Amino acid sequence: MRLAAAPFLLACLLASTAACAKDASDYSAQELVEALTQRLSKSLLAGPTRDAPPNTTAIVVLEGKALPLAAKLQSTPGMRMLSKEQLVAEQRANFLIISQLGQQGPDMLVDYETPNNASFGTLRIQQKDGKLVFKAEDTYRSSSGARATYARIYGGQPCRNGSEMAYRFNYADRYARSGDCPVERFPTSDSAFEW
DSSP, X not given: OHXXXXXXXXXXXXXXXXXXXXXXXXXXXXXXXXXXXXXXXHHHSXXXXXXXXXXXXXXXXXXXXXXXXXXGOOOBTTEEEEOHHHHHXXXXXXXXXXXXXXEETTEEEEEEEEGGGTEEEEEEEEEETTEEEXXXXXXXXXXXXXXXXXHHHHTTOBOOTTSHHHHHHHHHTTXXXXXXOSXXXXXXXXXXXXX
């Protein structure tokens, strides 16, 4: 009798394992964003230049269609959620912008930008073998796009000595690699001659 029940129990165990399998769309927004910051941690934790202090926490900013996610996301030891106003107040140069997070079948798509390393685009998030996997859907690198982002966020804002943006602006503008502001205010244009 015991041997006859074993195949049935094994079939039930396999069926329950399949029922417990998760798709990427089954993860919470918090889990997905934390996984994304871990995936991009090398670039998000780097300083804007070799001379700038390194980051210890990934900075995440929401824009556009991703703004409603703010109520679902919390800062953690490895990730700080900042509003655009907080970002500007801290003059951060290295951050992740998420402009959309949406479902496509069992997968999730995220539109992102990391201006410090001039990357942007869409990543597909899939669940494989119990782990979230990120695949480039449409990703690009563009220094002019990064300049446009910095000009949009910081254009006309006063530059503060010692801030990440002061280091980033100084380095990009080929001044000394210090955190001293070469100009009083950040340029409003995204011209390569100004940024």
